[in-house]
Amino acid sequence: MRLDGVSYRYGRRGAWVLRDVSVDLPPGGTGVVLGRNGVGKSTLLQLVAGVLRPSAGEIRERPGPVGWVPERFPADQPFTVHGYLTAMARLHPMTDPVDTWIDRLGLTAYRRTRLGDLSKGTAQKVGLAQALIPRPKLLVLDEPWEGLDAAARELVPEIVEEVTAAGGIVLVSDHRGETGRLPGAITWTVADGTVTQGDVAQAHAVIEIAVPAAEAEATAADLRAAGHDVIAVRTKAVV
Numbered sequence: 001m002r003l004d005g006v007s008y009r010y011g012r013r014g015a016w017v018l019r020d021v022s023v024d025l026p027p028g029g030t031g032v033v034l035g036r037n038g039v040g041k042s043t044l045l046q047l048v049a050g051v052l053r054p055s056a057g058e059i060r061e062r063p064g065p066v067g068w069v070p071e072r073f074p075a076d077q078p079f080t081v082h083g084y085l086t087a088m089a090r091l092h093p094m095t096d097p098v099d100t101w102i103d104r105l106g107l108t109a110y111r112r113t114r115l116g117d118l119s120k121g122t123a124q125k126v127g128l129a130q131a132l133i134p135r136p137k138l139l140v141l142d143e144p145w146e147g148l149d150a151a152a153r154e155l156v157p158e159i160v161e162e163v164t165a166a167g168g169i170v171l172v173s174d175h176r177g178e179t180g181r182l183p184g185a186i187t188w189t190v191a192d193g194t195v196t197q198g199d200v201a202q203a204h205a206v207i208e209i210a211v212p213a214a215e216a217e218a219t220a221a222d223l224r225a226a227g228h229d230v231i232a233v234r235t236k237a238v239v
């Protein structure tokens with residue numbers, strides 16, 4: 001899949017959010033979109049997913065079906081979890097059984113719950129399920145770790161691996177530095193309207209350290225300032 005000179009602005013007179021972006025991802029590739037808040041990561045993901053159309057330029061060889069998980073799943077819809085996912089599945093010719101993903105994402109207890117009554121994290125899981133049921137060949141995840149519980153967070157790298165192993169492409173945005181969990185990912189760094197493509201990220205090692213609880217935040221800040229990815233800060237000792 002290739003973005004060829006893609007530019008985007010909201011509205012005809014809006015400021016350009018992205019200008020002349022040319023990047024690509026091979027079949028089976030994973031891309032991680034990095035950048036500060038508000039630089040245009042979500043806009044880039046929506047262009048790739050086909051939710052937005054470029055103001056200029058083109059996206060070529062976009063595989064399908066596309067699974068799109070927005071930053072916030074819009075839960076204000078009059079369906080139960082099972083009813084919504086079943087309706088979504090009907091829109092696609094080839095799908096996994098709805099219950100496969102309901103079970104895998106830990107949604108079984110919420111099958112009959114209305115979307116509007118779900119917590120944010122549980123609604124995010126429904127967002128993931130609707131994107132995965134059509135067996136996407138392009139999976140676009142906007143901040144997928146946000147709001148998910150520990151068990152579901154562990155599932156994200158597994159799902160990415162499954163989609164790419166089947167030759168699909170995955171694009172993920174990440175402002176929390178969880179990238180280390182996606183070995184082999186290509187980086188797209190967004191800044192000042194441009195996107196810089198990085199090489200395949202080096203293999204990462206994970207070092208677990210224990211510090212006095214009162215120093216946890218300061219230590220994490222120091223590590224980030226030194227350019228490291230802080231994956232998690234746990235205040236309950238599990239050592």
Ligand SMILES: Nc1ncnc2c1ncn2[C@@H]1O[C@H](COP(=O)(O)OP(=O)(O)OP(=O)(O)O)[C@@H](O)[C@H]1O
Pocket residue numbers: 010017035036037038039040041042043044175
């Ligand atoms: N629907 C919209 N209409 C007008 N401007 C928008 C719209 N959505 C986003 N923008 C603007 O486009 C720019 C990029 O926003 P975008 O949401 O893509 O950034 P982001 O990097 O994903 O930010 P965050 O990390 O906070 O989600 C921002 O200046 C934002 O205000």
